[in-house]
Amino acid sequence: MNDTHTVIKVGIADLNIVTAPDTIRTSGLGSCVGAVIYDLPKKIAGLAHIMLPNSTFAKQTQINAYKYADTAIDRLVEQLLDNGARQHALKAKLAGGAQMFQFLSSDTMRIGPRNVEAVQQKLTEHQISIVSLDVGGSCGRTIEFDPDTGKLKIRTVNKGEAVI
Amino acid sequence: MDFNAGFSIVQMDVLREIGNIGSGNAATSMSKLINKKIDMQVPSVNVVAFDEVMEMIGGPDKLIVALYIRIQGEAPGSVYFILTKEEAEFLVRQITDDTEFKLLDDKAPNDIAISALHEIGNILAGSYLSALSDFTGINMQPSVPSLSVDMAGAILTVGLLELSHVTDYAIVIDTKINDQSDSSGIHGQFLLLPDPESFSKIFSNLGINEHE
Numbered sequence: 001m002n003d004t005h006t007v008i009k010v011g012i013a014d015l016n017i018v019t020a021p022d023t024i025r026t027s028g029l030g031s032c033v034g035a036v037i038y039d040l041p042k043k044i045a046g047l048a049h050i051m052l053p054n055s056t057f058a059k060q061t062q063i064n065a066y067k068y069a070d071t072a073i074d075r076l077v078e079q080l081l082d083n084g085a086r087q088h089a090l091k092a093k094l095a096g097g098a099q100m101f102q103f104l105s106s107d108t109m110r111i112g113p114r115n116v117e118a119v120q121q122k123l124t125e126h127q128i129s130i131v132s133l134d135v136g137g138s139c140g141r142t143i144e145f146d147p148d149t150g151k152l153k154i155r156t157v158n159k160g161e162a163v164i
Numbered sequence: 165m166d167f168n169a170g171f172s173i174v175q176m177d178v179l180r181e182i183g184n185i186g187s188g189n190a191a192t193s194m195s196k197l198i199n200k201k202i203d204m205q206v207p208s209v210n211v212v213a214f215d216e217v218m219e220m221i222g223g224p225d226k227l228i229v230a231l232y233i234r235i236q237g238e239a240p241g242s243v244y245f246i247l248t249k250e251e252a253e254f255l256v257r258q259i260t261d262d263t264e265f266k267l268l269d270d271k272a273p274n275d276i277a278i279s280a281l282h283e284i285g286n287i288l289a290g291s292y293l294s295a296l297s298d299f300t301g302i303n304m305q306p307s308v309p310s311l312s313v314d315m316a317g318a319i320l321t322v323g324l325l326e327l328s329h330v331t332d333y334a335i336v337i338d339t340k341i342n343d344q345s346d347s348s349g350i351h352g353q354f355l356l357l358p359d360p361e362s363f364s365k366i367f368s369n370l371g372i373n374e375h376e
Contacts, residue, residue: 011215012224012321013332028224028317031325051214051321051328059330067328100322101232101310111325140318142225157227157314 007144010034013067015048015076017083020148027142029096031112033069033135035119036093036145036152037076037128039085045147046080048072052111053118069118077126092123093152093164094133095143102138112136132164171335176209178370179337182296183207187339187354189295190245190288194352197284198258200343202350207339214324217334221246221353224317229267231285232322234307235293239300239365241358242323245289249313251350256280267313282311292354300369323357330360 008018010026018024020043026034029049038045048066052058055068065071081087097116116135123130134141134154144153155161171179187204195202210220218224229252231245247255249267256265256277265277286309297304312319327334337356358366 012218012317012324013214013328028218028315028321030315030318030321032321052325057329064332067332098318100312100314100318140315142315 010047010049012049013051013064015046015066015072015079017044017046017076017079018145018147019044019083020146023144023146025142025144029141029143030098030100031096031115033094033096033112033115033119034141034143035069035073035076035123036143037073037080037090037123038092038145038147038150039080039089040091040147040150041089042085043147044080044083044085045145046076047143047145048076050115050119053114069115069122073119073122073126077128087127090126090128091150092128092130093145094119094130094135095141095152095154095164097135098137098139098141100138100140134162134164171209171211174372175367178367178372179209179335180207182299182366183209183337183339183354183356185299186292186296186356187341190292190354191341193287193291194284194341194343194350197287198255198343198350202341202343204339204341207337210336210338211333212336213333214321214328217320217324217336217355218317220336220338220355221316221320224315226316227313228316228319229281229311229313230316230319231282231289231309231311232319233289233293233309236305236307237303239302239304239358239362240326241356241362242326243289243292243306243357244320244323244353244355245285245292246316246353246355247350251352252281252313255284255350259284278311282309285309285311288352292356296356300366302365302369320355323355326359327357335363 005021008024024047026049097112142155191202
């Protein structure tokens with residue numbers, strides 16, 4: 001097999017875009033949400049590794065827009081459109097939003113589900129439908145998206161690999 | 165205080181000493197538990213981006229066994245005691261005499277072994293924290309410890325959440341402890357991640373001026 005594609009890696013509170021035949025990956029999602037937005041016919045996709053739901057509660061003067069669901073989704077859609085994706089063709093897939101530990105204070109505890117809700121709300125605002133998602137639970141996930149097939153590969157420690 | 169401006173040399177020394185005292189106490193507990201001599205390395209204090217925190221453990225994908233304790237009280241923060249899967253298995257075998265023990269086996273998990281691992285973590289992190297509390301004179305209340313066997317990225321993010329509201333950098337006080345056997349030994353790692361507001365409390369309690 002002569003497979004020469006590159007895997008673009010997205011770190012925590014970061015985002016990037018990719019075109020086929022390359023793929024895009026982010027590792028070790030816990031309470032964070034990995035949001036993939038893609039235009040399948042154009043074979044272009046973007047992935048954001050979102051850490052917190054809402055930038056309006058940030059206590060920083062200069063915020064990292066890629067860290068929050070509300071700002072990161074805006075930027076991701078913007079970058080995709082700038083690179084040839086079409087608004088009406090955009091679809092999304094989500095993974096992550098787990099709750100790694102059970103005992104934490106209510107605010108920290110709900111961060112996973114709150115991230116998922118915030119991303120879903122933002123996608124609705126952009127009129128992007130969510131094709132599939134694998135969220136919640138209490139396990140870490142590593143995800144990789146292939147813009148050529150539109151498939152999102154999800155690896156966990158206990159359950160091996162799944163494709164959504 | 166301005167979190168991103170960095171610390172003075174004195175302040176860094178204080179943080180290093182905190183790691184030293186905590187881990188020293190924990191190493192003694194560990195040594196008693198497995199009846200072996202335990203060494204510890206000089207702690208490092210690093211101001212790192214979130215991604216680099218994961219890299220310090222071996223990358224966000226790496227499978228780790230972590231015991232997480234949330235510190236509540238005057239100087240809140242997070243403490244992790246981290247082992248690799250093999251090290252955790254070795255430790256459980258040493259203590260329970262279950263020579264077959266494996267984590268994430270297809271068979272049902274051995275409750276006694278998991279409980280032993282939990283207790284080991286509890287003892288070590290408890291001794292780490294009590295030394296810290298004695299040294300700083302700050303009342304620190306540990307939460308119930310939580311054990312997780314999962315990807316480093318997923319586990320460590322929990323400790324970064326409080327910080328992430330304020331900054332994109334974490335101050336990590338990192339200490340490694342080793343037993344003296346060469347191969348299949350224990351190389352535990354303690355990570356202390358104080359919440360942003362805790363630093364001024366720690367420094368002022370130790371008589372260090374913020375701008376010294």
